[in-house]
Amino acid sequence: MHGKFWARVGALCLSVLLLTGCAGTRTVNQEAAANYLAQSDYRAYAQQYLNPVTGDPSYDPESLLDALEAGKAFNDAGMWALSRDAFDAAATQLNWKEDTVDTPAEVANLLGTTLTSDAFGAYQGKIHQGILIDYYQAINHLMLGNEANARVDLNRLQVRQGNARTQLRAYIKTVNKSVKDGLTDDKSAGARESLGEIGPKIADGIKDLPSGLGQSKIRLAAGDVISAVFRATSSAQSDKRQTLSRDMLKSANAASATRGGNAVIAYLRRELKRNKGILANKVILVYEDGTGPSLQEFRLDLPLFIVTDKVTYTGIALPQFVPGHPAFGKLKVGAGKTQQETATLTDINELAALEFDAGYKGVVAKAVISTTLKTAAQAVVNHQIDQQKMDPLIGSLLKLGTGAAQYALTKADTRAWANLPNTIQMVVVDRPASGKLQLSDPLNQLITDIPIEKDVNTLVLIKASGTLGKPAVYVQQLPAQNVVPPLEVAPPVPTLQKA
Template sequence: MKTSMLVLAAMTLAGCQSAYRNHAKEVANSFKNGDYQTASATAKEGAAKRADDETERVIYNLEAARTAQAAGDYYGSITHYDAVHEDLRPYLDTEAQYTVSEAVATTAVNQAMRTYRGTPGERIMASSMNSLNHLAVSDRDSARLELNRAWDWQQDAIKRYQKEIEAAQKKLEKEAEDEGVAGSTSRDIPDFMKSYYSGLENMSGYADYRNPFASHLRGVYMLTNAVDDGDRDRARFDLRQAIQDNPTCAPALRDDLQLLEGSQRHLVPPITWVYFMTGRSPYYEELEIRVPIPSSQVPTAAAAFPMLKTHDDHLRYMEVDIQDGNGPIKTVQLVDMDSVVANEFNTRLPLIISQEIMSAAAKAAATYGMSEGMGDWGTLIGTVYQQATAEADLRCWQSMPKEIQVARVLTPQGGQIQLSGPGGRNLGTASVTPGESNIVVVTLPSAMAPNPSTMSLQLTGKPIKPQLKAPEQAETPAS
């Protein structure tokens, strides 16, 4: 009876994982095709269904937040990003990332049983993206708060992320010893697995979990909304750090640094920064193989691992033209999100592999025990249980961009900025407030998407347009 319930539970859990994968695929397909409204509606529905599921709701809310933002529902996006922060906030400096109960669950079932709390890169991006929402609804104080949160997450990652992975590895080694499968864990990628993950070492990311986009966004906010010289010093620090992390972006940042380092740094002319969020960030596919385990009775076992895959379907750049007679300006790369995601995945990979091999070994040992005690019926139950629970954790924030690029222009007097892609492809016109500093955010998830999603955000002066009303008062118009 107990073993039958175990198999039933395993099948139920497998069904939950299948539901997530189908949902993520549906959202990703709509988003990729530029159907922002459908992607948002699907993601919002999924997040509502998972509102009470502590294991899954962070990843559902991340997708709902980003797709709502692309659909022009800024208040809805804020709601989902805030829900993410409420779930993650207890882990900022205070709580361990890996609990004993989760370790037991991941060994007995699979790593998708772990509560999803986001990676450092996802946490930093969530706060940075939410700051854009607050600027869109003219709440600059809340935008500053979100930028500070992004900084806090980066500092938290420096202090704790690697240490917690090492602590989890030690805990896993102790558990493996207690389970009698001590040879199943390793602090390096096993030789028989290396061919599956070749190339990751070439995607190195940025030092200390930094994100040049987060640095740049905070820098231009502090530049245009400085209340004292401390803010201006912070702006200079952030812009310098962005260039240090990614020298490619220097042409778009030098003029702002010169402003901050000159005697007239209190006098900032009306500037518009254009962010081009092109493509989609990496995703995971499942690798199912049989792996060697430290057991004389069962030398191999079925196991499943996540494999990182990147999207190549994106526009390589965008051109920004304020029609001043000087021609268009091409965007330059600010952050390579592929490298950010790959670097963090590579850091976790030895632990992921060790957990899965240990889990496979423990399940194989249990199957052997049931076979010895129950004969063919025990073998059948154990085999079904192994197959039902051999699933990799494929959860990740798929609607993040592949790259974020930037261009800097003086705000045009006519308030119109022409946007175009390679080959002169028309990407539309962005409207900005003349005489003020602005941010324009252009999202194009794939080259095949017919039109981008465009946000125009005012950084300085009294907004000409009134604040958008919250969803309970009126529908928020799409940009």
């Protein structure tokens, strides 16, 4: 009898130790990532994913989250080939989000009988992350001067975007069914009662979601616009069919996050119509501003009637959506009467919030049901402690241990792609007659002058995740030519460093 008791306690402790090490590899933790991003120090961030001696990649290609963050870190630093390889590794783990419209069982099974949260398992990824992979791969190949591969990426992006709304609807349907099935089980009476008691409190997880979310926002409007620009500037005559760019801009218009983004799209549409599907002597400026949304954990105590009052801990841990924040907010391009501002086409908060909102009720239901099972197990162990007739102090300490074990197994899954921007903005302008495109902050103070070649279309990428360092600027001709080195720019003005 004593042997079985100690075996049960030992197994509980062992399970905690094993599971706390199963959440997957991550090379750069979120605190360190935030420090690099606050300074827009993309080079230093990217170096964390390289062996300091050999310079070879050192991230874990089998860890989806690590590969995503490494790919983005390399992209931000202008290390296009390394970014391509990292995103290739991530893409192999997200193929279902490109080629099918079904929600796979391992993602859909929100309400299994497991005693642990999803935070202890492999990171599954999101629909919108597959879209972003193809977008950034297209950018990588454009900057590498590989037009053919960029076309493949943009074609794949259109497939993924076309499937995304269907996948989102299937995901919502799956979550709703899982919640219904999980809470109508005879063994879930305590969970249902507890949900009724804590109902208002669980809304804290979604209180900061963006307003006006619609399923059309699952598309990456900036990706659709880049696709249209690529067709209009590529060296292949078959890309010049106006219907290709027109349809892509129509999709972008529906998904655009702001009216300013719609205005950029309308301008492109007019220019393409006027020039029969081509662009000439234009500057297409893409600006990634700020840092994207994240998740944080909050805990709620559950009413003890869930099982019994003979427990030392019973509660749930839930993820809370935390919106991203801007850096400069926007940039001004050009000077004088022709000066324009970048406009937001894609708000990453909307992309991430759509799936978070869709799955949140499933996360809550699973947390409560899981806690019901764990609390019942804790009560059984504590009852056995009472039956051992041991020293009261030792018995109390053991009971505290079982409560601590349940606390350790109660964890919200707060993993998220840490180095995404807050927004993706764009503006399209004529090449300045001076050959230099002036870039200024919202207070109209000069950041840098960007040299622009004559009689070509030019893609300009600008990235600023914070205002404590230099924005990154990259320039490439369209059709894609040899890689242009990154442009060194002056530090941001002091007046914006505290923004």
